[in-house]
Amino acid sequence: MYTLLDMTSNIMYIRPMSNLSYTRDAMGYKERGTWIELLVAAGVFVWYLQLILRRMQGTAIADVGFQGPMIRAVVISIVATIVVHILYAIFTGSTDTQEDQRDKQVSRFGDWVGMWPLVVGAGGALTLTILELDHFWIANAIYIGFVVSSLASSVARLIAYRRGLGWA
Amino acid sequence: MTAKPTRVTNDIRALRFRHDEMTQADLAERVGVTRQTIIAIEQGRYSPSLEMAFKIAQVFGVPLDEVFQYPGG
Numbered sequence: 748m749y750t751l752l753d754m755t756s757n758i759m760y761i762r763p764m765s766n767l768s769y770t771r772d773a774m775g776y777k778e779r780g781t782w783i784e785l786l787v788a789a790g791v792f793v794w795y796l797q798l799i800l801r802r803m804q805g806t807a808i809a810d811v812g813f814q815g816p817m818i819r820a821v822v823i824s825i826v827a828t829i830v831v832h833i834l835y836a837i838f839t840g841s842t843d844t845q846e847d848q849r850d851k852q853v854s855r856f857g858d859w860v861g862m863w864p865l866v867v868g869a870g871g872a873l874t875l876t877i878l879e880l881d882h883f884w885i886a887n888a889i890y891i892g893f894v895v896s897s898l899a900s901s902v903a904r905l906i907a908y909r910r911g912l913g914w915a
Numbered sequence: 916m917t918a919k920p921t922r923v924t925n926d927i928r929a930l931r932f933r934h935d936e937m938t939q940a941d942l943a944e945r946v947g948v949t950r951q952t953i954i955a956i957e958q959g960r961y962s963p964s965l966e967m968a969f970k971i972a973q974v975f976g977v978p979l980d981e982v983f984q985y986p987g988g
Binding site: 774775776778843845846847848849850908909910911912 | 947948952961963
């Protein structure tokens with residue numbers, strides 16, 4: 748079945764992921780965790796975005812209540828990542844939590860890639876603050892910086908796991 | 916299609932078979948890494964550190980250059 752996961756795998760030029768047993772055998776604990784982080788971060792961001800876009804309709808930006816959804820999005824991201832990890836372990840019987848040298852190198856590479864969106868987000872927020880724009884824009888610039896950082900870091904790590912670190 | 920980001924080649928697969936068909940999982944356990952890392956090294960997707968390379972050679976009881984080769988070396 749051509750699932751969203753397979754489509755993502757094809758775009759990233761990696762092996763299809765739709766078969767859960769394949770993920771258990773061929774993926775280590777950290778790689779699996781990266782997939783979970785990526786999917787949760789993307790899912791929660793889409794949820795947050797559609798909520799904010801709906802609230803923005805016919806409302807002045809200064810009056811859009813973004814604080815609640817933003818806090819919920821952050822909390823849901825953390826909780827959902829932990830819960831999905833636990834559910835995966837229950838449903839596949841996987842108890843492997845080993846991390847080795849390669850995992851650490853891949854993780855460092857992912858952190859390096861993820862740093863740049865964070866810098867751009869912080870720089871953007873600083874500029875918006877200097878320009879004295881609404882808190883809405885400043886908070887969202889920082890939040891989007893975090894989200895893009897997380898997504899970029901996850902994608903970089905997954906490509907490094909599948910294609911190696913030599914191209915990086 | 917498999918990417919080959921390293922020029923370092925290795926004979927780990929052949930050495931495993933010569934050592935009672937040692938599995939990737941067995942080798943991984945003896946070296947202290949994940950099985951996925953052994954797979955990545957065998958497929959040329961990951962170059963191990965010098966220390967890990969020596970550990971792998973020690974498991975097979977052979978010199979380092981019988982496990983890893985570098986073209987032109």
